[in-house]
Amino acid sequence: DGGDVFLLDMGEPVRIADLARKMVELSGLAVRDDNNPDGDIELSVTGLRPGEKLYEELLIGDNPKTTEHPRIMKAREDFLLWPELLKRLNALNAALDRNDMIAARAILAELVSGYSSTGEVSDLAFTGIKTNTAA
Incomplete structure (x- = not known):
């Protein structure tokens, strides 16, 4: 049809701090913290800015349709002509x-x-x- 909205099963949620730490390590660098004061990059938590939210809603609406792939669903979205x-x-x-x-x-x-x-x-x-x- 075109204009379809697909939803991907992304698996379990990942903590941003864990993701940042892993990205530093995958870059061949070390995180600087209390356990490693000589590390390359320090991670800091700045808090939410206006308009940011803690949790992202992946689907607005109910009862997504299944597709041929078990981890891909199609949303049932309202739309205007x-x-x-x-x-x-x-x-x-x-x-x-x-x-x-x-x-x-x-x-x-x-x-x-x-x-x-x-x-x-x-x-x-x-x-x-x-x-x-x-x-």
């Missing part, structure tokens, strides 16, 4: 042109299944915060 999507994208673009972040968020909430606008708006034009810019 192009004329309707174009209409809504134009409305989103118009809201952004007006710097109307409230309307833009409302349109996104209609368009994107599972979208949540619980975070603060960090658009400087919307918040009215002035910044010093070099001329």
